[in-house]
Amino acid sequence: MGEQVNVLVVGEGGREFAIARKLQASPRVKQVYCAPGNVGMTTIGVQPVDIAETDFAGLIRFAKEHQVAWTFVGPEDCLVDGIVDDFQAAGLQAFGPTARAAQLEGSKDYALSFMDNYEVPTAQHASYRDQTSAIANVDQFGFPVVIKENGLAGGKGVVIAPDRITAVRTIKEMFDQGQSRLVLEECLQGPEYSMFVLLSDDQYRILPMAQDHKRALDGDRGPNTGxxxxxxxxxxxxxxxxxxxxxxxxxxxxxxxxAGNYHYHGILYVGLILTADGPKVIEYNVRLGDPETQVILPRLATDLFDLVDAALNDQPLPAVKVKDTACLGVVLASKGYPNNPLHGQSLGQLPQKTGISINYANVSGDMSDLHGAGGRLLMVLAQDSSLKDAHDRVYEYLAHLDEPECFYRHDIGDKAGLN
Incomplete structure (x- = not known):
């Protein structure tokens, strides 16, 4: 097995909580550090580190001082800004794509050009640098039409406009808010799925699949969220x-x-719609998704450390083995999320319950007196022999929570026929 090593996770949310938990469970890992992490990570033996995820020099210094074997990068903005390039330049290993490869998420236009070049099926699309040309061409995509901000938007920079009036208003608003380029796409019809691929150059492994629920409210209503x-x-x-x-x-x-010499060592998320014409790509992300990470990693029987370590060192990737269990998680979000989330509400001390896990994200204070820090605060999870049992455990727990300044969706898992 070899001696145990230290690893560092960059990020602070529920995704990083799930990654850190999985790595901390590996027999090959001595200590998982998470920068900046959150106070909830202390409940799983992970050590938060008070270094901002944007402080690449500080993270590199910490990794050297604490003999970190390698670093797992969670957030997309760090990857787009070149954290992996900086770590490599310092002689350190970091799991994630370089800045060039991260453009597959950092620029919708770049990703669509890549798909066109390598014949990856996606929607009919075009990108525009000014509102006049975008409005002039919007009719060719039919309605509803999908309008996307070109750059990173935290999962929220997409509008599905049902008619021309809405589309024109949205295009004007996005350009007026400083967007330099918009992408217009036909609206694909069909169920959406999340596929996560662990890559090491030409080697790849498919992780367990998941389905995310993006809209804020029951019945897929309300604004898009993370x-x-x-x-x-x-x-x-x-x-x-x-x-x-x-x-x-x-x-x-x-x-x-x-073929493009991207030397990709990291995760590639493929957002898919299963259309009548077969699967088509909605988008690429260059990292694990949040919240899907939180329900796929508990089902992974293969040691995550072994997978990442092999990928970084160009060794043969272990086979991905999946537990014969189901996992379902529901996000508890701050009232007003995503447009105007409340900050600072008291969550108190959350009750412990057998069969329930809590992945903390945007929380502050200490574990006996937690407070919300805006946005998605935590996820309540259950893993069980069936999705129905996991679903029922989670919603029974949530039903007994008294958090009037928070909200959650009541229909997670409906598309799997649970209700």
Missing amino acids: GMGAYSPLPQLDPTDRQAMIDTVVVPTVHGLV
Whole structure:
């Protein structure tokens, strides 16, 4: 097995909580540090480190001082800003794509050009640098039309405009708010799925799949968010359709990454819609998704440390083994999220319950007197033999929580036929 080592996770939210928890459980890991982390991570033996995720020099210094074997980067903005390049320049290993490869998430236009170049199926699309040309061409996509900010938007820079009036207003607003480029796309129809691919150049492994719930309110209503809940596995996804996603999307994507000399060592998220014409890509992300990470990692039987360590050192990747269990999680969000979230509300001391895990995200204070720090505060999770049992455990727990300044969705898992 070799001697135990220290690892560092960069980030502070629920995704990083789940990554740190999984790494801390590895017999090959001595200590997981998380920068900046959050106070809730102390409940799982992970040590928060008071260094901002944007302080690359400080993170590098810490990694050297604490003999960190390698660093797992959670947030997309760090990757786009070149944290992996900086770590490599300092002689350190960091799991995630370089800044060039991170443009697959950092620029919608860049990602769509990549898909066109390597024949990865996606929506009809075009990008525009000014509102006049965007408005002049909006009709060609039909309605509803998808309007996307070109850059990073924390999962919230997408508007599905049902008609021309809404589309024109949205285009004007986005350009007026400082966008230099917008992407217009046809609105694909079909169920959405999240596929996560762990990459080491031309090697890849498919992690357990999940389905996210992006809209703030029940019934997929309300504004887009970073995600209000997720579940895994997906009983409604036919194995033939899953294989088609690998054959028609993952394989040409990996081919493109190798052909383009991206030297990709990290996670690639592929957001998919299963259309009547087969699977098509909605978007790439260059890291694990939040909240999906929180429901897929508990189901991963293969040691996450072993997978990442092999990828970083260009060793053969272990096979991905998945537990025969189901996991479902529901986000507790601050009232007003995502547009105007309340900050500072008292959460008190959350009750412990057998069979329930809590992944902390935007919280402050101490564990006996927690406070919300805005946005998505935490996720309540259960892992069980069936999705229905996991679903019922989570919602029973939430029903007994008295948090009037927070809210959550009541229909996570509905698309799997649970209600």
